[in-house]
Amino acid sequence: MTGQVPFVPLAGDDAGNNVAVQRPWRKSIRLSSIGGALESFLASAGLDRGPWLAVGFAAGIALWFVLPGPQEWVIAILLCAVAALAAGWAWKGNERRIHCTMAVVALAVVLASGIGVIWVRSALVGAEPVARPFTATLDARVLTREERPAEERVRLVLATREPESGRAIQVRVNLPDRADDPAIAEGAVIRLKARLMPPAPPMLPGAYDFARAAWFKGYAATGNAVGPVTVLEAGEESVGLPRLQRGLARHIRARIDGSPGTIAAALASGDRGAIAESDEQAMRDSGLTHLLSISGLHVSAVIGAAYVLALWVLAGWPWLALRVRLPLVAAGVGAIAGIGYTLLTGAEVPTVRSCAGAVLVLLALALGREPLSLRMVAVAVMFVLLLWPESLIGPSFQMSFAAVIAIIALHTAAPIRAFLAPREEGWIAWMARRTVMLLVTGFVIELALMPIVLFHFHRAGVYGALANMVGIPLTTFITMPLIALALLCDLAGIGAPVWWMVGKSLELLLSIAHVTASQPGAVTHLPTMGHGVFALFLAGGLWLALWRGRVRLLGLLPVILAAGLALRAPGTDILVTGDGRHVAIVGEGERLVLLRASRSDYTRDNLAELSGLTAEPVLFGAWPGARCSRDFCTATVVRAGKAYHLLATRSRALVEAGALTQACARADIVIADRRLPRNCTPRWIKADRRMLQQSGGLAINLTHRSVTAVAQNQGRHGWWKGHGRGKVVLTLFE
Numbered sequence: 109m110t111g112q113v114p115f116v117p118l119a120g121d122d123a124g125n126n127v128a129v130q131r132p133w134r135k136s137i138r139l140s141s142i143g144g145a146l147e148s149f150l151a152s153a154g155l156d157r158g159p160w161l162a163v164g165f166a167a168g169i170a171l172w173f174v175l176p177g178p179q180e181w182v183i184a185i186l187l188c189a190v191a192a193l194a195a196g197w198a199w200k201g202n203e204r205r206i207h208c209t210m211a212v213v214a215l216a217v218v219l220a221s222g223i224g225v226i227w228v229r230s231a232l233v234g235a236e237p238v239a240r241p242f243t244a245t246l247d248a249r250v251l252t253r254e255e256r257p258a259e260e261r262v263r264l265v266l267a268t269r270e271p272e273s274g275r276a277i278q279v280r281v282n283l284p285d286r287a288d289d290p291a292i293a294e295g296a297v298i299r300l301k302a303r304l305m306p307p308a309p310p311m312l313p314g315a316y317d318f319a320r321a322a323w324f325k326g327y328a329a330t331g332n333a334v335g336p337v338t339v340l341e342a343g344e345e346s347v348g349l350p351r352l353q354r355g356l357a358r359h360i361r362a363r364i365d366g367s368p369g370t371i372a373a374a375l376a377s378g379d380r381g382a383i384a385e386s387d388e389q390a391m392r393d394s395g396l397t398h399l400l401s402i403s404g405l406h407v408s409a410v411i412g413a414a415y416v417l418a419l420w421v422l423a424g425w426p427w428l429a430l431r432v433r434l435p436l437v438a439a440g441v442g443a444i445a446g447i448g449y450t451l452l453t454g455a456e457v458p459t460v461r462s463c464a465g466a467v468l469v470l471l472a473l474a475l476g477r478e479p480l481s482l483r484m485v486a487v488a489v490m491f492v493l494l495l496w497p498e499s500l501i502g503p504s505f506q507m508s509f510a511a512v513i514a515i516i517a518l519h520t521a522a523p524i525r526a527f528l529a530p531r532e533e534g535w536i537a538w539m540a541r542r543t544v545m546l547l548v549t550g551f552v553i554e555l556a557l558m559p560i561v562l563f564h565f566h567r568a569g570v571y572g573a574l575a576n577m578v579g580i581p582l583t584t585f586i587t588m589p590l591i592a593l594a595l596l597c598d599l600a601g602i603g604a605p606v607w608w609m610v611g612k613s614l615e616l617l618l619s620i621a622h623v624t625a626s627q628p629g630a631v632t633h634l635p636t637m638g639h640g641v642f643a644l645f646l647a648g649g650l651w652l653a654l655w656r657g658r659v660r661l662l663g664l665l666p667v668i669l670a671a672g673l674a675l676r677a678p679g680t681d682i683l684v685t686g687d688g689r690h691v692a693i694v695g696e697g698e699r700l701v702l703l704r705a706s707r708s709d710y711t712r713d714n715l716a717e718l719s720g721l722t723a724e725p726v727l728f729g730a731w732p733g734a735r736c737s738r739d740f741c742t743a744t745v746v747r748a749g750k751a752y753h754l755l756a757t758r759s760r761a762l763v764e765a766g767a768l769t770q771a772c773a774r775a776d777i778v779i780a781d782r783r784l785p786r787n788c789t790p791r792w793i794k795a796d797r798r799m800l801q802q803s804g805g806l807a808i809n810l811t812h813r814s815v816t817a818v819a820q821n822q823g824r825h826g827w828w829k830g831h832g833r834g835k836v837v838l839t840l841f842e
Contacts, residue, residue, distance in 0.1 A: 157214070159654050162486040164215040165493060168222020169500045174639070176823030181223055188220035226497040230324070234826045235278060237319070238329045241305035244271045247340065250296045251278065255354060256381035258370070260285045264292070270328070277328035279304055287337055294350050297341035304331035309828065311685050311714045312805040313816045314566070314636045323827035324498040353377045353452060363594070363607040368614035374400050375583070376591050378453030387618060392565075393625035395554065395572020396579045396617070398507070407446055407462040409584045411470065413592070414445035439470040462508065464491050482520075482654060485512055503564040507557055510649070514556035517653035518549060550576045559645035559670070562634040566717040570632055575624045579617055587613045633720035635694075636807070637674055639821070644670035681747055682754070682808040683715060686818060688781035688800050691756050692719060693745055696733070700725035703741060703756050703779075718807070728756075739763060740771065747810040752776045755790070777808070 175181055195212035248268035255262055262283045270277050281302050283292070292298060307322035307330055322330065357379035361369040370382040380400055391397040418441035422434050450463040465488040472484060489509060492499060499505040518524055528545060550573035561568040569575075590610045597603035624630060644666040651663030683692040691703040692715045702725045706712050716722055728734040734743035739761050743754040755775035760782055772778050772788035777795070784796040793815065795806060804818025822828035 158483040159486040161214060161218050162489040162493075163650055163654070164218035165222040165225075165490060166500055168219040168224075169226045169493060169497045170222075171219070172223045172226045173501055173825075177825070181227060185220045185223055188216040188223075192216040222493075222497070225494065229497050230826065233326055234323045235326045235328045236826065237306035237322070238270060238277070238304065239306075241303070241331075242271070243301065243303045243334065245299065245301045246271075246279075247297065247299050248279070250292060250294055250298060253293055253350065253354075254381060255357075255379070257285075258382050258384055262288050262292070265327075266298075278326045280322075280327050280330045281333055282331070283333045283337065287333060287335075289337065289339055291339045291342040292337065293342075296339060299338040299340055300336075301334045302331050303334055304329040307827070309686065309804055309822075310818045311711065312683055312718050313807045313818050313821070314718055315714050315805070315818075316564075317827075319827040320825070321502075323825075353379060356452070357382070359598075360591075363598075363603070364611045364614075367618055368611040371400065371614050371617070372587075372591055372610055375588060376595070378459070387621070390618070390621040390625045393567070393569045393631045394575045394579075394621040395569035395624075396575055396621050399579060399583050399617070407449060407459065407466050408469075409588050410449045411442040411446040411463075411466045413589065415439065415442035415470065418442065442470050443467050460492070460495075464488050465512070482513065482516055485509065485516065503560060506560045506564075510556045510560060511553050513650075513653045514552050515549060518552050546577055547573065550574070556649060559637070559642065559649075559674075562632075562674075563637045563642045563645075566635055566720065567631050567633045569625065569630060571624050571627060571630055575620055578620055582613060582617055587617070633722075634674060635680060635718050635720040636677060638677065641670045641673045641677070644673070678809050678812050678814070680719065680807040680816075681745060681810040682777070682806075683718060684779055684795055684800070684806040684808070685711065685714075686800055686805040688757075688779060688795065688797055690715065691754075691779050692725070693731075693743065693754075694719045694721065695747070696731070696745075699723045701728060701731045701734070701743075702726070703728050704758065742771075742775070745810060750810075752792075752810050754779070757781060 171184060172181060175184060192213045195209045195216070198209065246266070246268045248266035250264055251267055252265040253262060254264075262285065264281050264283055266279050266281055268277060268279060269275065279302070281300070281304075283300075307319040307327055309319040310317045354377075357373040357377045360373040360376055361382060363369070364372050367384060367387050370380075370384070371387070374380045374383060383400065388397070388400070391400055415438045418438040419434055422432075422437060423429055428434075446463050446466050450459045453459055465485070468484050468487055472481075492505070519528075524545075527541070533541075553576075554573045557572075558568050587610060590606055590613060594603045594606035594610055597606050648663040648665065648667035648670065651666070652660050653663075654660075655663070680694055683694065684690075689704065690706060690711055693701040698721060700715060700719055700721050700723075702715070705727060706715075712725075715725075728741045728743060729736045731743070733745065734741055736742075736758065739757065739759045740763075741754075741756050741758055743756075745752045745754060753775045755771055755778045757780040765785060765787070768785070769787050769789075772784075772790050772794075775790045776792045778784065778788060778790040778793070780796040782796065783798050784794065788794065788796075792813075793808070795803075800806075802819065804822075806818075807816040808814075809816075819828070
């Protein structure tokens with residue numbers, strides 16, 4: 109009978125005993141059962157396929173960054189093609205597997221497309237870094253100008269030519285305020301002497317990869333101007349959006365003194381260059397830093413205000429209201445306002461992304477569709493990733509979309525919809541219900557963002573949900589409308605009282621940030637999070653958000669597993685920067701032990717973040733476990749009952765070969781910012797300049813005797829090859 113498995117009796121031997129027989133069809137039956145179960149699951153799950161297609165496309169982009177080089181990228185694309193063809197062939201034999209077939213084919217296509225899109229993008233915009241640092245006098249045209257008063261400098265992006273090869277390159281140069289000239293604007297041609305170097309790779313494993321970011325921005329070198337700058341041809345300072353943006357920021361800072369003025373300028377123009385570092389840090393540790401960047405909150409506030417105002421004004425015109433769909437006209441006004449605000453604030457990728465999403469919401473409102481849905485988010489994701497696929501790996505993209513997805517998933521869940529459903533109740537109960545929902549939403553957003561923040565920044569604010577309960581309404585409904593009103597009143601010269609109110613509202617916001625950040629336990633640290641652990645967090649979060657019903661709870665499994673792995677991850681005992689100059693010992697109390705003091709805040713901040721220690725560090729010379737001379741330091745680090753002896757160079761003076769050989773032989777680990785002779789053979793690791801040029805910075809775990817190098821996650825991508833570093837070569841002695 110069709111659909112039944114035939115009965116097959118056991119075979120017997122000559123004595124009549126039953127013996128096992130081979131049934132080759134059993135494996136096919138099991139596979140068929142698994143396929144049938146999967147087909148039934150996909151048919152009954154009621155999932156929205158659009159978001160999963162966006163996830164597949166994003167996974168393809170991420171895979172391109174993870175895989176080492178072109179051969180692996182081609183193999184991945186071919187495997188996707190094979191999977192799609194195999195699924196199509198299997199479907200011809202069994203048409204009841206339509207859902208499985210469509211899922212495999214669609215995911216294979218978007219996965220391969222993601223790899224191809226980012227590969228093409230890298231080839232089109234990637235700029236080969238200069239081979240080595242150099243100092244030269246350049247004639248260059250100013251492409252962009254960014255004022256950074258808090259750092260007392262101006263940042264210029266210049267188009268020039270590399271002195272040795274003559275190739276056209278873009279470089280980013282910092283110009284001190286004292287050397288600035290108003291004529292140095294977009295389009296100006298200048299002559300300057302600059303010290304340039306290749307964009308810096310990560311200083312340590314897990315640190316920020318500026319070389320990768322510079323590759324996609326087209327920067328071949330970065331550096332500083334040395335001496336005066338000569339303007340050969342003045343720029344068009346009198347026209348253009350950049351001038352309008354800078355003029356608006358200066359106007360606002362002139363109306364409001366101090367930190368409130370710098371934040372008001374950031375909200376109105378996107379210019380964050382004047383915000384003090386202490387305020388930036390407080391906003392970051394309190395979970396309010398998203399208010400400083402022009403993102404979905406600000407763009408939505410502008411578009412929402414324009415939409416409501418246009419609807420209110422047009423509704424007062426009966427002739428028009430009877431002949432035109434007012435929501436459609438108001439949506440057009442809101443879209444124009446949002447696009448104008450995006451252009452005014454610099455049209456950075458996060459702002460463009462937010463504007464695109466907000467315009468989609470307006471379109472849904474105009475068409476009478478559900479404005480907030482995961483399908484709308486998927487369209488916005490695809491729009492951004494098609495234009496800027498490299499933004500996927502940045503914290504801005506991940507945090508903004510994670511927050512939006514968390515909000516939509518929460519508010520579309522059946523228990524939440526029942527909790528917010530209209531009912532007969534007084535205004536106090538209504539307000540209490542909305543207040544509870546606001547707190548729950550903030551808490552869910554903080555949970556969604558926590559892994560992303562810890563992965564990229566290694567520290568996260570704990571009380572962000574509480575701070576945002578006040579910070580977001582204060583900024584959205586009070587501060588930003590007041591800024592708009594003040595600018596409008598300035599046209600008539602009566603804006604001073606309104607600017608005073610703007611300043612007071614921002615003083616309150618800063619007070620909330622500083623008080624929240626100063627509370628005990630306000631910040632949690634996680635020195636390192638592996639890419640696999642981070643991927644588990646993302647997979648679990650997406651499963652929780654995109655599925656419906658109880659099946660979504662399965663997403664808690666990878667999240668719980670990732671949290672356990674992150675908490676139990678082996679720590680780092682010794683950090684070595686890529687130039688070999690800076691060595692830090694972690695785990696000796698609450699303070700880092702440093703080989704030498706650093707004049708660079710960037711170096712100190714990287715070492716502190718990746719160690720999870722923020723107290724003032726102590727130098728080797730003042731640490732009881734170390735001894736230092738003019739040329740060398742030795743230190744003994746004890747882990748798991750075993751002592752490890754460390755030898756590190758402090759100068760480049762010549763050392764007698766025999767003495768150096770003996771010192772190396774007594775050490776387990778030798779670290780040097782210069783090349784050491786081959787007869788220097790420690791018992792375990794020799795991290796001299798020769799090795800570090802290939803491996804980059806190191807994170808050493810003594811308990812597990814493991815070494816993690818920057819190069820291990822770089823592969824053969826263009827931004828890493830430009831530094832002359834290819835295959836990882838660790839000089840280990842056992």
